[in-house]
Every structure is written in structure tokens, then in C-alpha cells.
Amino acid sequence: MLAAADYDGGAFDLPKCMSGDSKVVASGGSACKTGDALGVDLFCGAGGMSLGATWAGVEVALAIEKDPNAARTYQHNHATTRVFVEDIRRIEAINLKHGGRKRILFGGPPCQGFSTSNRRTRSKDNSNNWLFLEFVRFADLWNPEWIVLENVKGITDTEKGLFLDLIVAEFEKRNYAVSWWVLNASQFGVPQKRDRLFVIGSRTGGIPKKPSPPSDSTTVSVRSALSDLPGLKNGASVNFLPYRGTADSPYAQMMREQMTMSANHLVTNSAPHIIERYRHVPQGGNWTDIPQKLMDNYSDRNRCHTGIYRRLKPDEPSVVIGNYRKNMLIHPHEDRGLSVREAARLQSFPDWYEFKGSIGFQQQQVGDSVPPLLAKAVFESLMSET
Numbered sequence: 001m002l003a004a005a006d007y008d009g010g011a012f013d014l015p016k017c018m019s020g021d022s023k024v025v026a027s028g029g030s031a032c033k034t035g036d037a038l039g040v041d042l043f044c045g046a047g048g049m050s051l052g053a054t055w056a057g058v059e060v061a062l063a064i065e066k067d068p069n070a071a072r073t074y075q076h077n078h079a080t081t082r083v084f085v086e087d088i089r090r091i092e093a094i095n096l097k098h099g100g101r102k103r104i105l106f107g108g109p110p111c112q113g114f115s116t117s118n119r120r121t122r123s124k125d126n127s128n129n130w131l132f133l134e135f136v137r138f139a140d141l142w143n144p145e146w147i148v149l150e151n152v153k154g155i156t157d158t159e160k161g162l163f164l165d166l167i168v169a170e171f172e173k174r175n176y177a178v179s180w181w182v183l184n185a186s187q188f189g190v191p192q193k194r195d196r197l198f199v200i201g202s203r204t205g206g207i208p209k210k211p212s213p214p215s216d217s218t219t220v221s222v223r224s225a226l227s228d229l230p231g232l233k234n235g236a237s238v239n240f241l242p243y244r245g246t247a248d249s250p251y252a253q254m255m256r257e258q259m260t261m262s263a264n265h266l267v268t269n270s271a272p273h274i275i276e277r278y279r280h281v282p283q284g285g286n287w288t289d290i291p292q293k294l295m296d297n298y299s300d301r302n303r304c305h306t307g308i309y310r311r312l313k314p315d316e317p318s319v320v321i322g323n324y325r326k327n328m329l330i331h332p333h334e335d336r337g338l339s340v341r342e343a344a345r346l347q348s349f350p351d352w353y354e355f356k357g358s359i360g361f362q363q364q365q366v367g368d369s370v371p372p373l374l375a376k377a378v379f380e381s382l383m384s385e386t
């Protein structure tokens with residue numbers, strides 16, 4: 001177990017290595033008291049949830065992530081947050097002075113074990129499915145006013161709802177008023193139909209109101225999200241590129257701000273027989289559109305689901321950006337997979353947000369993230385309670 005990091009809400013020095021083989025990554029920047037609340041992000045990944053929290057006025061002081069590539073992405077984009085690259089189970093204390101501000105403990109424990117597409121380890125025998133207990137332990141360690149635990153909707157019926165029931169019960173035992181919401185990202189300005197579940201615990205005397213979609217909101221299509229990004233080829237590997245043209249949708253303008261170049265234009269280098277399969281899939285189609293003779297050597301055919309070899313429809317929000325490399329998600333107009341930047345746009349990461357590590361790690365980080373605009377809506381509903 002590791003010792004605690006001290007944080008007094010002001011500027012900090014690079015932290016000392018905590019113990020043994022532990023490694024702490026931190027910025028040299030100062031953690032200024034800009035936020036209306038102080039946050040700790042558990043299982044922070046690339047930082048989608050933290051970005052939404054920051055947009056809502058939360059100062060995220062500390063984040064914990066065991067994967068060094070995701071942590072590198074996180075640190076690059078959240079310069080003033082102290083990032084611990086560590087298995088969360090080895091951290092034994094946190095000591096953050098909050099200066100009277102409300103504390104929010106938030107994050108998304110691994111969700112693969114609750115996903116309906118997981119037919120092998122979606123059960124109580126999957127040890128990762130018990131990592132929510134770390135949330136409970138951290139709630140005891142830090143005593144936050146609010147808790148926000150995010151996961152996939154599939155947790156509601158994994159083992160007949162056992163995990164969700166346990167999470168709610170553990171929070172209630174600690175005097176949190178608890179509520180949970182399933183929200184679809186496409187209703188909050190994200191060009192993607194993605195359901196996420198948020199369990200909210202509050203000790204402030206009430207439960208924040210479930211965010212409702214803005215009354216003037218229209219869904220953002222794949223075309224609006226991607227049309228100004230550079231044209232790419234299968235296997236594209238140049239990181240930084242200029243835009244293809246002007247940002248002609250409000251969404252693209254918001255993602256792009258004043259930038260003239262952006263990063264992460266990386267596309268999986270698919271074999272020629274895969275590209276041949278792509279050619280047969282129309283917009284909105286999937287693997288069932290590929291002639292049988294081109295799928296003969298496809299060993300997973302019996303396990304195919306509708307998301308395999310799916311080509312995006314330009315006029316609708318995207319299907320879920322999850323494991324989009326493995327699922328062979330196809331660009332709406334080009335016979336290739338999505339670039340990391342395109343996937344990031346469909347998740348509502350602005351273009352200044354850069355992903356680190358090799359292409360496979362970047363793809364995973366983007367797919368694992370909570371869409372920042374959806375997270376922002378959730379945190380705003382908490383902040384409106386203050």
C-alpha cells in the first residue's frame with residue numbers, strides 16, 4: 001500500500017516517489033483555486049469525465065490510473081492535476097485539503113465485465129467487477145459530499161442487478177442519498193447514441209436533478225462532426241494535419257476553436273481483404289452486406305453481432321464508439337476505419353485534446369471514455385445544487 005499525497009489546494013512541487021515501485025506523474029503547474037468544487041477522478045483513463053467536470057467548474061486535484069499510456073494522455077491534457085500511475089488498490093490514503101469547497105469523488109470503474117456484448121466474463125466471478133468497492137473505500141478515506149460513479153447500462157441487469165444494488169446499498173450505508181440515471185449522449189450535444197449510467201450519491205441534503213436535454217437541442221450528425229477533418233487513407237500515420245476545409249457546423253467550430261492543425265489522424269492499417277469487405281458495406285450496413293465468399297475465412301462469423309463491419313450513416317449520430325478497431329467500424333464515405341481524431345470528435349473531445357501512446361492505446365483510450373459533453377451535463381446538475 002502507498003502513503004498519501006498531501007495537497008493543500010495551492011501550488012505544489014513535483015511529488016516525491018511514494019514507495020517501492022510506485023511512480024507518480026505530476027505537472028509542474030499550479031493547482032489554482034479556480035474550481036467551485038474539488039474533484040478526485042478514480043480510474044481516470046484518458047480523462048473524458050474529468051474534462052466534463054472541469055467544464056462544469058470542478059477543479060480536479062487528483063486522478064488515479066494504472067495504465068501508463070492513458071495516464072500520459074490524461075496528464076498532457078490536465079496539466080494541473082496530480083496523476084498517480086498506480087493500481088488503485090495500492091493507494092492507502094488521500095489527504096486533500098479542500099478549503100471549504102465541496103468534494104466530488106467520481107470515476108468509471110472498468111465496465112467490460114458489465115457490457116452486454118461480453119458473453120464470457122459478465123458475472124460475479126470477474127474480479128474487475130468488484131472494483132467498485134474501491135469507490136466505497138475512497139469515500140471512507142475522503143468523506144466527499146458527492147459521489148458520481150459511471151458505468152455501462154448493462155450493469156443494471158448483470159447478475160440480476162446485484163452490482164447496482166450493492167453499490168446503492170454501500171453508499172446508503174454511508175448516509176448518501178442515492179439516485180441513478182441512464183443518459184443518452186446524443187441528447188446532450190454528442191454526435192453519438194451512447195447510453196451511460198451514473199450513480200449519484202449526495203450528502204448535501206438533496207439529490208441533484210437528473211439533467212434534461214436542453215430544450216433547443218437537436219442531435220448532431222456524423223457529417224456535422226467530421227466533415228472538416230482531413231481526408232485519410234487506410235493506415236494513415238501522420239499525426240498532425242491541417243483541416244480539409246472550414247468548420248461549417250456549430251459543432252465542428254466548437255471542437256476546433258482557433259486551431260489550424262490537429263493531432264491523432266491515425267488509422268489502422270487493414271489488410272487488402274478487409275478493405276475489399278469494406279467496399280461492400282453501404283452506409284448504415286454491417287457484416288451481413290458482405291458477400292459470403294469474402295467472409296469464408298472469418299473465424300468469428302458465428303459470434304458476429306450487428307456492430308461488426310458497421311458503416312456510419314452521415315445524417316445521424318454515430319453508433320457507440322467502443323472497441324471500434326476490433327468491431328471494424330467504417331468511415332461513412334471512405335473505405336477505411338475511423339481515425340483516432342474522428343472517433344475523438346464523435347466522443348466530443350475538442351481538437352486540442354491529444355491522445356498519447358501507439359495507435360492501439362489511443363483507440364482504446366478514446367473508446368473507453370465518457371463523452372466530455374455528457375459528463376459536463378451531469379456535473380452541472382450537481383453544481384447547480386450548491
Ligand SMILES: C[S@@+](CC[C@H](N)C(=O)[O-])C[C@H]1O[C@@H](n2cnc3c(N)ncnc32)[C@H](O)[C@@H]1O
Nearest residue numbers: 043044045046047048049066087088108369370
Ligand atoms: C472505463 S475506463 C475510464 C474512462 C474515464 N472515466 C474517461 O472518462 O476517460 C477505466 C479505466 O480504469 C483503469 N483501471 C482498471 N483497473 C484499474 C486499477 N486496478 N487501478 C487503476 N486503474 C485501473 C483502466 O486502465 C481504464 O483506463
